[in-house]
Amino acid sequence: MTAVLAPRSDVRASSVFLxxxxxxxxxxxxxxxxxxxxxxxxxxxFVVVFGYLLPKxxxxxxxxxxxxxxxxxxxxxALSSIQSVALPMVQDFGWTREIEDRLLAPVPIWLVAxxxxxxxxxxxxxxxxxxxxxxxxxxxxxxxxSFANVGVVLFITVLGAAAFSALGLYLGTAISPQQIGLxxxxxxxxxxxxxxxxxxxxxxxxxxxxxxxxxxxxxxYVAEGMRAALTPAAPHMSLLVVIIALFxxxxxxxxxGMRSFLRRALG
Amino acid sequence: MVAGADVASESVRVRQRIGVVPQRxxxxxxxxxxxxxxxxxxxxxxxxxxxxxRANELLERLGLAEKKQSMVAQLSGxxxxxxxxxxxxxxxxxxxxxxxPTVGLDPQARLDLWEILRDLHAxxxxxxxTTHYMDEADRLCDRLAIIDEGRLLALDSPRALKAxxxxxxxxxxxxxxxxxxxVEQAQTIGGLSRIEARNSTLRAYSDQGGRPLPAFIEAAxxxxxTVKDIRLLQPSLETLFVSLTGRKLE
Numbered sequence: 260m261t262a263v264l265a266p267r268s269d270v271r272a273s274s275v276f277l278x279x280x281x282x283x284x285x286x287x288x289x290x291x292x293x294x295x296x297x298x299x300x301x302x303x304x305f306v307v308v309f310g311y312l313l314p315k316x317x318x319x320x321x322x323x324x325x326x327x328x329x330x331x332x333x334x335x336x337a338l339s340s341i342q343s344v345a346l347p348m349v350q351d352f353g354w355t356r357e358i359e360d361r362l363l364a365p366v367p368i369w370l371v372a373x374x375x376x377x378x379x380x381x382x383x384x385x386x387x388x389x390x391x392x393x394x395x396x397x398x399x400x401x402x403x404x405s406f407a408n409v410g411v412v413l414f415i416t417v418l419g420a421a422a423f424s425a426l427g428l429y430l431g432t433a434i435s436p437q438q439i440g441l442x443x444x445x446x447x448x449x450x451x452x453x454x455x456x457x458x459x460x461x462x463x464x465x466x467x468x469x470x471x472x473x474x475x476x477x478x479x480y481v482a483e484g485m486r487a488a489l490t491p492a493a494p495h496m497s498l499l500v501v502i503i504a505l506f507x508x509x510x511x512x513x514x515x516g517m518r519s520f521l522r523r524a525l526g
Numbered sequence: 527m528v529a530g531a532d533v534a535s536e537s538v539r540v541r542q543r544i545g546v547v548p549q550r551x552x553x554x555x556x557x558x559x560x561x562x563x564x565x566x567x568x569x570x571x572x573x574x575x576x577x578x579x580r581a582n583e584l585l586e587r588l589g590l591a592e593k594k595q596s597m598v599a600q601l602s603g604x605x606x607x608x609x610x611x612x613x614x615x616x617x618x619x620x621x622x623x624x625x626x627p628t629v630g631l632d633p634q635a636r637l638d639l640w641e642i643l644r645d646l647h648a649x650x651x652x653x654x655x656t657t658h659y660m661d662e663a664d665r666l667c668d669r670l671a672i673i674d675e676g677r678l679l680a681l682d683s684p685r686a687l688k689a690x691x692x693x694x695x696x697x698x699x700x701x702x703x704x705x706x707x708x709v710e711q712a713q714t715i716g717g718l719s720r721i722e723a724r725n726s727t728l729r730a731y732s733d734q735g736g737r738p739l740p741a742f743i744e745a746a747x748x749x750x751x752t753v754k755d756i757r758l759l760q761p762s763l764e765t766l767f768v769s770l771t772g773r774k775l776e
Contacts, residue, residue, distance in 0.1 A: 269538070269539070269542070270542065270570060270571030271571065274568075274571055275568075275569055275570075275571065278565060278568035278569050279569065281565075281568070282554070282557070282565045282568075285557070285561070286556040286557070289556075290556075355552060355555060356548070356550065356552040357552045357553065357554050357555055359546075359548065359552050360552065360553075360554065360562075360566055360569070360613065361569060363541050363544075363546055363569075364541065364569035364570065365538045365539070365541045365542035365569075365570060365571075366538060366569075367538060
């Protein structure tokens with residue numbers, strides 16, 4: 260114990276960032292089956308009912324699966340990104356206070372939050388990659404499905420996961436632990452049902468008020484972006500609009516989330 | 527300034543030089559004991575090899591070696607508190623801050639912790655700790671500050687502070703109502719000084735030990751009150767605290 264082992268020069272922020280990420284990945288790996296169940300169960304059951312059972316019964320046209328598949332991916336990545344950031348935040352700041360050891364690391368505090376968002380993006384991507392083949396398998400052949408734009412699919416996935424991770428940071432730090440149930444009932448559930456995940460945005464032309472009201476919902480842009488990338492021949496929102504909207508949404512929630520995180524961390 | 531760095535403008539550098547032991551253990555519940563320590567060291571830029579060796583040494587020294595692979599939730603309160611100390615030492619801080627480290631510990635765990643702190647101190651660590659237990663402060667500290675609601679009331683060695691404690695035994699009577707009416711009557715009693723009332727507590731210093739107590743009680747009861755409890759305190763850090771803050775220790 261007498262040997263001085265401590266590096267007295269400043270610690271590199273990048274190595275601390277990687278250590279934080281390694282910690283989150285180790286915990287996520289242990290939790291993986293539960294994580295996947297938690298975040299993909301709901302969208303996959305939707306796939307079974309609306310992508311398999313109803314078409315089989317003749318209530319729905321087979322072509323509905325074209326609109327459903329990209330939406331299901333969007334929901335999975337949104338749920339997993341939000342949860343993987345918001346739930347630990349609510350717990351850590353609410354009662355366990357275990358994030359304090361990371362807040363004491365010799366790096367600027369915002370880096371700890373940035374790492375959480377980064378880890379949330381990774382987990383969103385993992386959920387989407389997990390759901391895609393299963394959903395395709397359940398639904399059978401899907402009209403217009405094309406993997407020609409894999410790069411665009413990945414880009415939208417990452418951008419969408421970033422938007423929802425940032426939203427998760429904001430919700431996780433702004434909501435008190437007692438109201439975590441409310442977060443799902445009042446924010447996440449309506450977001451999913453009015454997020455154009457289970458129907459294309461163009462379809463809302465039948466209800467013009469809804470068509471414009473849902474534009475405040477970030478999920479709309481992820482679902483429509485997925486449609487633009489995966490089923491480009493089917494109706495979808497312009498990819499440019501989607502990308503701009505997702506950048507703006509990410510920036511807004513990053514700013515709000517960071518402010519809220521710093522307030523909690525220093526409070 | 528902490529460890530030669532400005533807290534406001536160089537908070538990152540300060541964090542590198544301090545170790546913190548919180549009042550309530552806040553170990554990473556998703557990790558086991560050794561992982562907690564290795565990751566903590568990694569947050570401070572240590573390599574895996576160095577941190578593993580250091581963690582093993584410290585766990586051994588603080589009697590946690592057998593719990594290395596346990597999840598944090600399986601540890602007792604005292605073990606978790608010791609884990610917090612190990613963690614605070616992982617990055618070789620110059621200064622260790624402990625926030626009421628013995629609250630909620632059983633007497634044996636408390637004594638063990640005192641031993642650990644003495645050992646660290648003997649190894650040249652600066653230790654800053656807060657406590658509500660005056661005996662703990664008296665036994666462990668070189669310099670002692672009495673702080674009440676953010677105000678520094680006294681700062682000196684325990685010996686010098688005890689010398690400043692008001693002379694005589696502190697007599698306290700807890701009454702069943704407002705104590706103020708009894709003050710005048712009590713002032714006629716010989717051997718009592720600095721008689722005061724605070725809510726339902728009647729307080730005086732005696733230079734004859736407990737001898738004036740019967741007369742003091744009588745004075746209180748003659749004002750129509752009933753005495754519910756009695757306390758006698760020898761001059762100590764506790765009587766100094768009471769005389770400085772006007773409050774009892776909670």
